[in-house]
Amino acid sequence: MRDCLYLDYFEYFAGEDGVIRGPAGDGRVAAVAQTDVARSAAAILKNPGRHANATYTLTGPEALTLTEAAAVITRARGRTVTFHHETIPEAYESRKRWPAPRWQYDAWVSTYTAIAGGELAEVTDDVERLTGRRATSLAELLAASPPAAG
Template sequence: MPDKNSTPPAVAVTGSSGRLGGETARLLAAEGIPLRLVLRDASRAPGLPGTTTAVADFSDPGACRRALEGIRTVFMVSAAESEDRLQQHFTFIDAAMEAGVEHIVYTSFAGADPDATFTLARDHFATEEKLRETGAKFTLLRNNFYADILPDFADRNGVIRGPAEDGRAAFVARSDVARVAAAILQQPIPHAGFTYNLTGPEALTLAEAAAILTEATGRQLSFHNETVEEAYASRARYGAPAWQLDAWVSTYTAIARGELAKTTNDVELLTGEAPLSLHQLFSRPLN
């Protein structure tokens, strides 16, 4: 039987220097899947067996096209938040089509819609529409908010502040999203045209989440509900542009309106394992 790693890679993973792309690449490499890691800085590529690297920025069409030549399936991790992120996505998708890519697996967002409360979910919807227009195969992973970053919502006093009221969100562990992505990328064809909504096992209020994190980590956390006006005022000191302030505040108002509350069993259906609860995620020993 030929060694998988002796064959040219047919799968490319973007964002492999980050947590989601990196974990997905690690899982695929462990299965012996030859990969091309597409990233902006080759020095940050994870040292994984059977992988090659290609340097490309989403905003550079020529570099993206060259990086994707010979690739059939791409795991497209959405670009870092920026004012021109949508244009970067369009540029990358166009380059992928020119390079002959057949299938793109894209990390979208729960409730992606042109009228979504969370402003960045609107860009994810526009990216989904762009993928549909290409005529190529695609799979959409609509991820809920990552549970991993919840502690980062808290200020130095351990208070999570925002206008979320008693709304709920089905926070999902980043590692569960990586497991789903790795499963799909190993056999992408059956998933063409499908949209998966990836959530944790429960929908929590931020007050409940703070209590769980306190128990699991020993760090005292709490939730304080702000008005929308208070939320903008408390974040004004960062000097962020208007689009970023809107994104920060609408994170909470989307939760308040119930747009992130739906739970699904897609993680378990695709991986055979139930998703991690918030308590399980933060009670695990560190590697």
């Protein structure tokens, strides 16, 4: 399985003010739910020989912009969440309020630049092929889980 962005964390991308900030522009991300990753891994472990040398790209069922993701969170949680596009320098500066090593700032910002660059936009049916169940959408995930602690 290749690297993936977890859908479970989208709600936490928003600050206390309800704004998701980052240099993602109108890029799309097909994030996957952690439960879908776990179910996929379990399916592989049940018959590892069948999956030898295979590569899977686990994604959610849709590729959303962060503006669209914010709207889904708003509808699900009843609180306004929006997306604000930052420049890369603004993104580094806004994250300085959290003490972290340089590599961590790079990791945080590069998640957004990967979205902007279309690197996380591919939607696959690998979760469904492995598990027999369609991947979980952001709306479905939020409907099934309690709100994030504010």
